[in-house]
Amino acid sequence: DGGITQSPKYLFRKEGQNVTLSCEQNLNHDAMYWYRQDPGQGLRLIYYSQIVNDFQKGDIAEGYSVSREKKESFPLTVTSAQKNPTAFYLCASRGTSTSYEQYFGPGTRLTVT
């Protein structure tokens, strides 16, 4: 079955450590996205990538980095520069130019103490 995989579902880290969240899709989708959700808040765009080896900053990119070396993978690194990293992180993808169907991963809940 095609879909988006995010792992792990829950992640715990100590303050000051970088942490990388995984997002993999087997849908052959061109575009991939990372969003952040804080308690009681909506989802905000961190980074997105419309094609391999290219990505753009979203609304809240500071303290995060991404790479898109392969079409199926779009990992997000939460760096120690991110002041409030504890949040829910959602990965999504969008189909090709002939189909704008979106798929959503289940999300990763990151807790930094």
Add this chain to the structure above:
Amino acid sequence: KNEVEQSPQNLTAQEGEFITINCSYSVGISALHWLQQHPGGGIVSLFMLSSGKKKHGRLIATINIQEKHSSLHITASHPRDSAVYICAGLNRDDKIIFGKGTRLHILP
């Protein structure tokens, strides 16, 4: 103004009631999605709509392209339907835009 607006923000109802959650979106939004998020849990995709109506079990989603409006209905609501329901769509800049969500609480 957000490109995707949901209402109500919060909704409490008794078990068995018919539930309606609304989503209005601006020009340029396409491929509208309804998502469900349980407390402490992940996101589950319910429907993707570009026209008409879709049904899955007790859930029904409709979209009116001319009015740029979509609704999510739950028939015979149950406490396990309690969750946050989120509307999302793709805008002209190729970004997925999310509504702020509707927090639904079904009382037994």
